Amino acid sequence: MREKNLPTGFGWAQGKYSIQPHVDVPEGTYEEEHGRQGFFGRVSHLYHRHPPTGWLRIEGNLKPRSYYASKSEGKEQGQPEILLYNxxxxxxxxxxxxxxxxxxxxxxxxxxxxxxxxxxxxxxxxxxxxxxxxxxxxxxxxxxxxxxxxxxxxxxxxxxxxxxxxxxxxxxxxxxxxxxxxxxxxxxxxxxxxxxxxxxxxxxxxxxxxxxxxxxxxxxxxxxxxxxxxxxxxxxxxxDDIRPIISPRYHLPPSVHTTFLARNFVICSFLPRPLESEEGAMKVPFYHRNIDFDEVLFYHAGNFFSREGIGAGAITWHPQGIHHGPHPNAAKNAADKTVTEEIAVMVDTYHPLKTTPAAESIEYREYAMSWKLDQGR
Ligand SMILES: [Fe+2]
Missing domain, CATH: 2.60.120.10 (Jelly Rolls)
Incomplete structure (x- = not known):
């Protein structure tokens, strides 16, 4: 951790920050990655005094949303009921x-x-x-x-x-x-x-x-x-035949879990794996405001400690522009864990998604505010 303006040979830096993102995040701060091109473009890390998802309320279109797949009826002959599209x-x-x-x-x-x-x-x-x-x-x-x-x-x-x-x-x-x-x-x-x-x-x-x-x-x-x-x-x-990429010393970006690519979207698989084991290495996803991608997660099986309150069959959608990251309780819950058993499928889309009336009928409407709950204030 460095606390002064110092040349980094890479960009600029001020105040409290970690020279190696996702490792040894300064005490009492919440790290956010603000980057372009998914996890591959120009980027800065901001060390917030408060969690970026600690909102009091949201008015407008960018609310994170969640849906119950189990409540979807599907369409006849095994065809899908579309929930999100572009x-x-x-x-x-x-x-x-x-x-x-x-x-x-x-x-x-x-x-x-x-x-x-x-x-x-x-x-x-x-x-x-x-x-x-x-x-x-x-x-x-x-x-x-x-x-x-x-x-x-x-x-x-x-x-x-x-x-x-x-x-x-x-x-x-x-x-x-x-x-x-x-x-x-x-x-x-x-x-x-x-x-x-x-x-x-x-x-x-x-x-x-x-x-x-x-x-x-x-x-x-x-x-x-x-x-x-x-x-x-x-x-x-x-x-079961996919062997995820991990590092014991560094929380890798979700892009290492990419399974499929197509025009303007990717499908990633989050699978059971050991968590980062070195002292100081982050074990949960860092906050980001996803400026280039809408993010949809489908929770298949396991224990989703990064999204407390979300169970198997849930779908979450985080639009571009608004923060997401670990649930306020997730970092605390992860501290003693050595493995994650979660299986989740992520679809990240370059262009914004729209919802259908079918999605609205199976929405879990409290989701946006579930980020604020349990913060003890
Ligand atoms: Fe994300």
Whole structure:
């Protein structure tokens, strides 16, 4: 900690600050990262005398919001009820109890479905695979599919008009986080599929384009490839197969947990991992005002000590411009912890999101003020 104006060889500095952010934060201060380009651009760290989320009230659009995914009904045939959206991404919840009775094809975008609850078989043009809790299923735009759920399913669905890709592993090497060999691809059934006809003996395919559904009826199962080759395919990855990047000495920015990239948004996975162990290293996320990204978190499983009061199936949305960071109690709660068991999916969007009426109907309205509670004043 330095307490004077000193040249740093990097920028400017005044008052109390830590020369290494996220480590040895000056006593009685709350560190905030104010940066551009996510966690990669020009940046300063501010050491506040009071937590930036200790507001008395908020009037206006930038309220942090929270929703109960469990209360979302989803749409028919396993399609998502959209809660948040912009031109780059749509985020919703899908529910299923049994097999879809029609075939679906999304001509609007790639789908990433995160399986929050349930299991089953996903049938596609390219073959079938089983899926389970904790799976990400990536379904390229234009793929014909049918979910055959074996029990009650809840999916977080992220739809992207641009292709879902993987981040550059950079200096971590090509096997870091997960080796491409752990990506599961579907297996074609032996022989032609005969199942899925309606009472009239027709096979109904529903195609979504610009949000509108077209129904196409076939005399045979529309997923009837006798074979295929190429480098485009649906694929699956379970969060258990992702090995998170950590440092015992430094709280790494959330960008190290990036799992997927598309135009103007990323999907990150926060997974069970040891916490920073060195004395002085921060164990909870630093405050930031997220000036370049809206941040959506879906809480899948575990103990979310950085957001006390939030349980599995909750979705939070923090718009650009207003602070977020650890709940006032989280830093205190983390002090004695050595591991985190949380599993959460984050969608960070470059452009602001909008809500739908469906989201408003499942909102937890006290969320914005939950940040202030328990501060003992
Ligand atoms: Fe954030």
């Amino acid at each position: 031109n780059d991404v749509q985020i919703g919840i899908a529910k299923l109890k049994s097999a879809m009775t029609v075939f679906a094809r999304n001509a609007d975008g790639d789908e990433v479905r995160f399986i929050h609850e349930g299991e089953g078989q996903l049938e596609t043009d390219y073959g079938d695979f089983s899926y389970r809790k904790g799976d990400y299923l990536v379904i390229p735009r234009g793929t014909t599919y049918r979910f055959n759920a074996s029990n009650a399913n809840t999916h977080l669905v992220v739809e992207s008009p641009t292709e879902i890709g993987l981040p550059d592993r950079g200096m971590l090497g090509r096997h870091a986080q997960f080796d491409p060999m752990v990506m599961r691809t579907p297996v074609l059934p032996e022989g032609e599929r005969k199942t899925g006809a309606n009472a009239q003996g027709e096979f109904e395919l529903r195609i979504k384009r610009e949000g509108q559904w077209t129904k196409v009826f076939y005399p045979w199962n529309p997923m009837n490839a006798a074979g295929w080759k190429g480098d485009l395919s649906p694929w699956a990855l379970n969060v």
